[in-house]
Amino acid sequence: MTETSHVLDDALVAEVLSVALASGAGFAEIYAERRRSRAVGLDDGRVEDVVSGLDLGAGVRVVDGLRTGYAYTNVLSRESLLDAARAAAAAVQGSARVRVADLTEVVAPVRHPVERDPLAADGPALAALCRRAEDAARSEDAAIVQVAVRYADIVQGVFLANSEGHRSTEERVRTRLVTQAVAARDGEIQTAHEAPGGAVGHELFDAHPPESIGSRAARRAVTLLDADPAPVGELPVVLAPGSGGVLFHEACGHGMEADLVAKEASVYAGRRGERIGTEAVSVVDDASLVGHWGSYGLDDEGQPAQRTVLFDAGVCTDYLSDRVRAAQLGVPRSGNGRRQSYAHLPIPRMTNTFIVPGGEDPEAVVAGVEHGLYCDALGGGQVNPATGEFVFGVDLAHVIEGGERTRAVRGANLVGDGPTVLASVGAVASDFDVRQGICGKDGQGVPAGLGNPTLLLERITVGGTGA
Amino acid sequence: MSELTDVLDRVLTQALPGEALEVYGVDRAETTVRAQDGDVESLSRSRSRGVGIRVLADGAFGYAHTSDLGEEALAATLAAARRNAAAADPDEANVLPDAADAAPLAGLLDPTAAEVGVDERVALALELEAAVRAAGPPAKGVDAAIVGDGIGEEAIATTSGIRDRVERSEAYALVEALCEAESGATSALGVRFTRSPRTLDVAGAAAEAVERAARLLGGRKPPSGALTVVLDPQVTAELLGVLTGALNAEAVQRGRSLFAGRVGERLAPAHVTLVDDGRHPEGPSSAPRDGEGVPTGRTVLLEGGVLAGFLHDSRSAAREGTASTGNAVRRGHQGPPSVGPSNGYLEPGTASPEALLAEAGEAFYCQQVMGLHSGADPASGQISVGASGLMVRDGALAEPVREATIAGTIPDLLAGIVAVGRDLRFVPVAGGMGGQTLLVDGLTLSGS
Numbered sequence: 038m039t040e041t042s043h044v045l046d047d048a049l050v051a052e053v054l055s056v057a058l059a060s061g062a063g064f065a066e067i068y069a070e071r072r073r074s075r076a077v078g079l080d081d082g083r084v085e086d087v088v089s090g091l092d093l094g095a096g097v098r099v100v101d102g103l104r105t106g107y108a109y110t111n112v113l114s115r116e117s118l119l120d121a122a123r124a125a126a127a128a129v130q131g132s133a134r135v136r137v138a139d140l141t142e143v144v145a146p147v148r149h150p151v152e153r154d155p156l157a158a159d160g161p162a163l164a165a166l167c168r169r170a171e172d173a174a175r176s177e178d179a180a181i182v183q184v185a186v187r188y189a190d191i192v193q194g195v196f197l198a199n200s201e202g203h204r205s206t207e208e209r210v211r212t213r214l215v216t217q218a219v220a221a222r223d224g225e226i227q228t229a230h231e232a233p234g235g236a237v238g239h240e241l242f243d244a245h246p247p248e249s250i251g252s253r254a255a256r257r258a259v260t261l262l263d264a265d266p267a268p269v270g271e272l273p274v275v276l277a278p279g280s281g282g283v284l285f286h287e288a289c290g291h292g293m294e295a296d297l298v299a300k301e302a303s304v305y306a307g308r309r310g311e312r313i314g315t316e317a318v319s320v321v322d323d324a325s326l327v328g329h330w331g332s333y334g335l336d337d338e339g340q341p342a343q344r345t346v347l348f349d350a351g352v353c354t355d356y357l358s359d360r361v362r363a364a365q366l367g368v369p370r371s372g373n374g375r376r377q378s379y380a381h382l383p384i385p386r387m388t389n390t391f392i393v394p395g396g397e398d399p400e401a402v403v404a405g406v407e408h409g410l411y412c413d414a415l416g417g418g419q420v421n422p423a424t425g426e427f428v429f430g431v432d433l434a435h436v437i438e439g440g441e442r443t444r445a446v447r448g449a450n451l452v453g454d455g456p457t458v459l460a461s462v463g464a465v466a467s468d469f470d471v472r473q474g475i476c477g478k479d480g481q482g483v484p485a486g487l488g489n490p491t492l493l494l495e496r497i498t499v500g501g502t503g504a
Numbered sequence: 505m506s507e508l509t510d511v512l513d514r515v516l517t518q519a520l521p522g523e524a525l526e527v528y529g530v531d532r533a534e535t536t537v538r539a540q541d542g543d544v545e546s547l548s549r550s551r552s553r554g555v556g557i558r559v560l561a562d563g564a565f566g567y568a569h570t571s572d573l574g575e576e577a578l579a580a581t582l583a584a585a586r587r588n589a590a591a592a593d594p595d596e597a598n599v600l601p602d603a604a605d606a607a608p609l610a611g612l613l614d615p616t617a618a619e620v621g622v623d624e625r626v627a628l629a630l631e632l633e634a635a636v637r638a639a640g641p642p643a644k645g646v647d648a649a650i651v652g653d654g655i656g657e658e659a660i661a662t663t664s665g666i667r668d669r670v671e672r673s674e675a676y677a678l679v680e681a682l683c684e685a686e687s688g689a690t691s692a693l694g695v696r697f698t699r700s701p702r703t704l705d706v707a708g709a710a711a712e713a714v715e716r717a718a719r720l721l722g723g724r725k726p727p728s729g730a731l732t733v734v735l736d737p738q739v740t741a742e743l744l745g746v747l748t749g750a751l752n753a754e755a756v757q758r759g760r761s762l763f764a765g766r767v768g769e770r771l772a773p774a775h776v777t778l779v780d781d782g783r784h785p786e787g788p789s790s791a792p793r794d795g796e797g798v799p800t801g802r803t804v805l806l807e808g809g810v811l812a813g814f815l816h817d818s819r820s821a822a823r824e825g826t827a828s829t830g831n832a833v834r835r836g837h838q839g840p841p842s843v844g845p846s847n848g849y850l851e852p853g854t855a856s857p858e859a860l861l862a863e864a865g866e867a868f869y870c871q872q873v874m875g876l877h878s879g880a881d882p883a884s885g886q887i888s889v890g891a892s893g894l895m896v897r898d899g900a901l902a903e904p905v906r907e908a909t910i911a912g913t914i915p916d917l918l919a920g921i922v923a924v925g926r927d928l929r930f931v932p933v934a935g936g937m938g939g940q941t942l943l944v945d946g947l948t949l950s951g952s
Contacts, residue, residue, distance in 0.1 A: 041572055076839075081758050083595055087588035090569040090838055091577065094552070105546040111553060111571040127622065128547035160591025183759040219759055219883060226762060226883045269728065269909075269950050300540065302647040302682055302691070382546055416878030419890070423647060423682055423691040426907055428875035428890025450879055450888050452907050479648070498725070500888060500909025500950045 041093060041113055043071035043196050044206055047140050049115060050198045053097060054137045056122040058200060061131035062101040064360075065122075066199040068337065069095035069113065070379040072191060077160065079167040079186040087160050094379040097121040101131035103365060107382050138202030145334025146341050147325045151210045151238035155190040158239060163188050166247050170216045173251035178259045183219035184251070190238075197339045207334050211484060212241045213473065216251050220258035227264075227447070229257035229414075229432060234473045234484070236332045257414065257433055260445050267434060267449030267499060273409035273463075274451065274494045275402055275437065279470030280415050282487030286390045286476070287420040288427045288455035289320055293347045293355075294373075294385040294478075295362035297422045304425035304456060305353055314351035314459030317395055317492075321346050322357055324372060324388035330473035331388035331486035338374035338383050345371045347390075348459060359385045377481040384479060389486030395465030399491035402464045404440040410449065410499060411435045411442050417474070418451075425455035431499075452498045466491035507531070508553070509669055511573055512661040515557060518582060524560040524600045525663045526796065529553070530837050532656030537625050539633035539649045544626055554837035559585040563594030567840045597822040603665035606799035609783055609792040614699035617655050617673035625651055628677070628706050635710035636681045642721055643714045647680040647691055653701050666797035674788070675701040676932055681713035685721045692716035692872065693738075697788055697932040716871060720892055723906030725951035732867035732922070733910065733944045734860060734896060739870050740850070741931045741939030747914060748780065748845040748937070749882035751805050752831075753820035755843075762885040762914065763811060770810050772918040777851040778806035780815060782830050787847030789936030795834035795841035803829040805848075806918075817843045849938030853924035857941040860925055862899035868949050869893045869901055870910060885914040891949075905951070912947040920946030 045053075050067060057065035071093050078086035095118060096109035106128025108121040158166075167186040174184045190212045198204040213234030220227050231254040233245040276284070292303040299306075305313070324342035326332050333342055338360050346354045356366065359374030362385055374383035403411060416430030431449040435442040469490045476485035512527040519525045531553045538545040555578065556569040566589025570581040633649035653675035661667045677696045682689060694713030696705050735743070755761040763771075782800025783790055794800050796818055804812050816824075817832035820843055833844030855863070874890035881887075888911040894901045912920075925941030 041574070041577075074838075077591070083593040085565065085592060085595060086567065086840060087565075087592045088567040088569070088839055089584045089588055090556075091581070092554075092569075092571045092838070094571060103540070104544055107546060107548040109548075109550045109552070124549045128544065128549075160588055164591050164593075185758070221759060226759070226885075228760070228881065228883045297647075300645070300647060304689070380550060380552065382548060417875065418878060419874040419876075421691060421874070423689045424906075426874070426890075426892075428879065428909070430875055430878035430888065448886050448888050448911065450875060450890065450909055452890050452909055454907070498907065498909075498951075500890070500911060 043069040043093060043113065043194055045069060045196060050140065051137050053118045053122045054200050056119055057097050057099045057126050058135055058137065060126040060129055061133050062099040062126065062129045063131060063133040063135055064100040064200055066098045067095060068379055069196040071194040072378065074191045077163040077167055077188040079171055081183065084164040084167060096379045097125045098382065099125040099129045100361060101129045101133065103361065104129050105361065105382060109379050135200055137200045140198055140204040141202050143203050143205040143339060145207060147327065147334055149236045149328050149332055149334065153239040155210065155212050155238045156192065166214065169247035170214060170251035173248035174216060174218045174255040177252045177255035180220045180222050180259050180262060181218055181255050182221045185217045187215045189213050199339065203339045205335055205339050209236060209333055210238055211236055212238055214247060214250055216254045218254040218258040220262050222262050225262060227258050227261035229254050229261060232473060234330050235328050236330060237328045261433055261447050264433065264445040264447040267431065267446040268436065269499060271496050272499050273406050274497050275406060275409065275411045276489060276492050277411065277413050278468045278489060278491050279472050280412050281489040281492065282391055282472060283415050283418055283474060284429055284451065285320055285392055285489065286387060286485060286487050287418045288425060288458050289347065290387045290390045291420055291422045292425060292455055293357055295356040295358035295366055296385050298356050299362050299365050302423045308353045310352065312352050313456050314348055315462045316350045317465045318348060318351055318459055318462040319346065319393040320348040321393055322387050322390045326389050329389045329486045330484050336372045336374045337376045340370050340372040340374060343372045351459065357385045357387060359383050375483050377483055381481045386478065386483055387476065387485055389488065391488030392490060392492060394467050394469045394490040397464045397466045399466040399468050402466050402491050402493050403437060403442060405464060406437045406440060409437045411437050427454065428452050450500045452500050458494060458497065461495045461497060463493035463495045506657060506669065508657055509659050511555060512659055515578055515582060516661050516663060519663050526558040526600055526660065527555060528660045528834065528837055529555040530656065530658050532654055534652065534654040535625055536650060536652040537629035539629040540646065542634060547626065556837040557582050557585045558840055559589045560598055560600055561586065561589045563596065563598055564589045564592040565598050565840065566592055569838050597819045599818050599822050600662050600664045601796055601798045601818045601828060604799055606792040609790060611699065611785060612670060612672040612790065614673050616702045617653060617675065617700040620701045625701055628701055628704060632677055632679050632706040632710055635707050636679060636714055639714045642683040642685050642718050644682050644684045647682055649679045651677050651701065651704065660797045662797060668793050668797055670791060673699050675699065675704055677704045677706045677709040679709050679713045681717045683717040683721055687722035690717045690720040692720065695932060697930065719894060720904045720906065723892060723904035726868065726895065726905045726908050726949055728950040731949045732864050733947045733949065734864050734867050734869045735942040735944060736871045737927060737929050737939040737941055738931050739873050740942045741937040742873060742876055744848050744937045744939065745935055746876065746880040746882055748848045750914060751814050752843045753814040753816045755882060756814050757820060757823055760883045762883065767811050767813060771915065772806055772809040772921055774808045775853060775924060776806055776809045776921050777804065779804055779851060780831065780845050780848045782846035784847045786930050787936055788930055788932045789846040794830040795832040798828045798830045798832060800830040800846060815843055815845060817841060845936060847930065847936040847938060849928055850924050850940065852926045852928040852940055854926055855923055857925055857927055860923055860941050860943045861896055861901065863923060864896050864943055865899055867896040868905065869896050887912050887914060887917065908949055908951045910947050910949055916946045917944060920944045
């Protein structure tokens with residue numbers, strides 16, 4: 038390749054970092070990135086958007102205590118990098134007299150190897166993958182009137198170096214296929230989508246053939262056509278494996294991010310060691326899971342990926358931290374400093390967040406409910422971390438009567454707050470599944486893995502249109 | 505012209521016979537200051553540039569983009585766009601719009617934006633954060649206090665003869681205030697949007713956030729039932745974002761809108777007129793041309809309550825033999841344009857917010873909604889979102905309410921609009937949508 042490289046040589050790094058430290062800050066860092074992305078969109082039977090791109094840039098960060106200066110550029114010349122270093126330094130007036138340490142290469146303890154390089158597949162091959170998902174969705178049921186498929190891959194090269202002598206490079210590959218099916222009958226329209234992905238190449242399609250992605254989306258859209266309005270009230274709710282991870286991500290994960298804790302904008306601030314949930318519930322964040330959607334080797338500050346226990350058998354345990362917030366709270370760095378791109382500052386973020394499986398039989402969890410709701414698929418949700426309050430759309434659910442799953446219902450949402458949900462977790466089963474999302478915070482979107490076994494929430498508010 | 509238009513022109517000269525090209529570029533400088541506890545938490549500065557190339561060959565579009573504007577990278581990007589077009593399917597509706605005159609639009613660039621120094625921006629962010637703490641209990645601080653601004657240019661050039669360049673500036677103040685009492689904590693947003701940091705009312709944003717957070721303290725779940733709902737302007741704007749998603753011709757043509765085939769039908773009372781205006785003087789999304797260079801304009805979507813039409817770009821318009829409404833939207837240079845709203849709003853009525861509360865008598869005042877992106881579906885028309893706000897009793901705001909749900913459908917919401925307030929305001933957090941106080945019947949509120 039003749040393109041500009043994002044990997045900078047040691048002499049330039051040392052020069053840029055020295056300029057960045059000139060105003061007396063205690064720490065300086067360069068994050069440079071080269072991102073190749075591709076997307077293929079199929080809609081209405083046609084492959085109509087084939088997009089590819091190159092994004093190259095670098096940010097210089099200067100930190101002194103709680104004060105951060107940041108400047109970025111997408112011109113990787115010496116002059117531009119020095120300009121960025123001066124602009125970042127100008128934001129921080131410190132009294133430290135730090136020298137740039139000699140750079141030593143840091144290697145991630147965990148790698149996410151790609152078996153089948155996505156870039157080996159050309160545009161027509163990617164279009165063929167989309168068509169396979171579409172064909173399967175359309176042939177699933179006569180009620181399927183429209184299908185949209187979107188394939189995406191990215192290859193992100195990250196170069197990091199800092200004044201403490203850290204230097205590292207990492208290549209992150211992610212692949213995803215999203216299928217949305219539209220079902221219509223008698224003037225009524227319902228949609229459903231499936232969107233598996235991972236920090237993997239095209240081996241994604243061994244676990245999730247495009248046909249199964251398409252037909253799963255189509256089946257759910259058709260089921261929704263026949264669904265009744267969901268019941269309303271305070272009910273026991275069983276979450277299907279994989280469907281409920283997003284709820285714990287929003288209601289329990291965000292409040293454990295150390296920036297919100299430090300600002301006392303979290304309902305979990307100052308509560309480490311306190312029992313908040315039932316003994317059945319343990320919540321973990323793990324960026325080191327090989328090939329998962331939210332995984333990496335090193336975080337966007339160069340800290341190794343790790344497993345962090347947020348709630349251990351109901352007890353509030355460890356916060357998710359980056360460099361600045363770990364120092365502020367006096368806790369170890371957990372390797373959760375993430376950024377969307379070189380245009381953003383790292384902040385504490387979740388990676389793959391999940392409920393640890395328990396020992397119950399999934400069928401027995403449902404059988405134990407006299408009257409309640411079984412959530413097959415949750416939509417997105419939103420939380421106010423200050424209060425812990427959340428709202429989740431339920432894409433598809435079934436009413437549980439006498440321990441049996443009965444009719445399908447739609448239009449429900451789950452309303453509550455994180456601590457109350459943790460305190461209402463009853464039986465937790467031994468099965469497990471994951472979903473993939475893009476988590477938004479402070480205007481930055483990053484891939485987030487979500488997972489849970491079948492589990493029972495003994496009592497939660499279900500809102501909706503039904504009676 | 506500028507460095508950016510030079511780059512665009514150079515790419516355009518490489519068009520091959522039988523191929524149409526569109527080249528779009530942005531060059532922008534941004535500054536963002538976050539304040540916390542009386543100090544700067546972060547100060548971020550940037551200059552970023554990028555170019556996107558769209559090729560139309562043999563009836564198929566291909567797109568490629570780059571942030572590297574060197575000759576080699578641009579050549580590689582053009583080659584990639586051609587390869588991408590070869591992998592896409594042809595469509596008779598794929599066209600690049602012809603050149604047409606667009607009236608200039610004043611006010612997009614405030615010249616004072618370029619004069620504002622870093623110290624002045626820092627002072628504004630500190631003032632924003634300090635104003636929340638200075639309000640005193642129950643206000644205890646901020647979750648975020650941000651002053652940000654951007655200044656730059658966008659340009660487009662096509663082989664069909666379009667050449668345009670727009671300079672614009674934006675500035676915003678955004679603060680999330682935290683309030684605390686024995687009953688618990690609450691938070692609420694205060695936002696201001698202008699064209700220069702110098703005209704930002706940071707004290708107003710802080711006061712708005714504190715007032716809105718404080719009045720939610722001690723909220724309880726409401727009783728369930730069908731109730732008159734008064735929507736806050738911010739909520740109205742967010743719901744209009746969902747509604748305009750269903751009034752998008754692309755969604756209609758692809759069977760993803762509940763409004764397909766319903767032009768001419770009455771959907772709302774006669775006092776409801778919904779407009780998309782790409783040239784509104786206060787609209788955050790205003791521009792003389794849209795994302796593919798078509799002059800922007802004013803499109804009436806609901807005329808006196810009757811569905812009048814849909815938003816189009818050139819491709820969706822070509823499918824129906826109609827004209828683009830100038831609603832091709834771009835999110836930067838990293839993707840092709842697609843159909844979307846510019847500044848959407850309901851024509852303001854005559855009633856003040858106070859008069860609407862008085863008219864409501866007993867109602868729920870919905871100050872904020874949660875979960876809108878998953879809880880409101882432009883295809884099925886279902887709405888089911890979390891809400892917090894205050895009860896309205898005897899025509900005035902009364903006790904706070906939390907963890908409520910508002911449910912209904914988009915047709916219920918439209919048909920149930922009893923009155924439209926006069927307090928139209930554009931809220932940058934809701935795209936380009938504007939909102940005002942709205943009095944609505946026919947939604948279900950549920951809580952305990």
